[in-house]
Amino acid sequence: MKDKIMQMSRERKLFSVVLAIYWIGIFVVTxxxxxxxTRNMGMSDKTMHFVAYMLFGFLLWFAVSFEEKANWRKLKPWLILIILLLYGVVDEILQRFVHRGMDGLDFAANVVGGAVAMLTVTLLPGRRAIIVPAVVCPALIPGLVRAGFIARGTFFEFAVYFVCFIVAGLILGLTLKNKIVGLLVAAADVAALKIYAALTDKVMGKEAMLTAFIAIVITFGVLFYVERVKRVAEQDKLP
Known part of the structure; x- marks a missing residue:
């Protein structure tokens, strides 16, 4: 039990670091x-605000309470909600000083994104809620390729897909008890991403799809192997 608590603490520390980097990043970009x-991504400004604050909400919760659901009878979720709302207001106000006007619809998108994150962690503990950003985040890649932020057909593009789906596969594989279900969800995520890219005139070539599938196969191959080794070790301990 003590080891488990220490492991959870490490996870919160990891998400705290990610949160700090992410917070600085969105502050700079806005x-x-x-x-x-960003104009060439083929994604509306409001959608970007929604996704940014949804991820912001998830990271805030994961950093402070990765193991639990949000209990609205306690102070913690209310504080996070207040942070999301206040920062959304301050963010819009400060944009006036960098020749970017305030937009009530942007703030509304921020609120909805943060609310979706908080609703998710209300229904699911952080360990399961993390599936949502793991599945959603890859949807940004085709837009970044279209915008030229990631050069199409380069090693960098394939590396981004590979790493992204390694991470998504690990999250799904370690979160869902049934590894087969996790594998199917990860594969479905790639298929959905391809459909999304095609419907929104974004770029996701066959090589990118293949790279994503290879990453998933490798990830779940390792997970299946580790699980098998553990099972054999447990059987050897039996009298």
């Missing part, structure tokens, strides 16, 4: 003139 690549 307080400079709108980068050209």
């Amino acid at each position: 307080h400079i003139p709108v980068p050209r690549w």
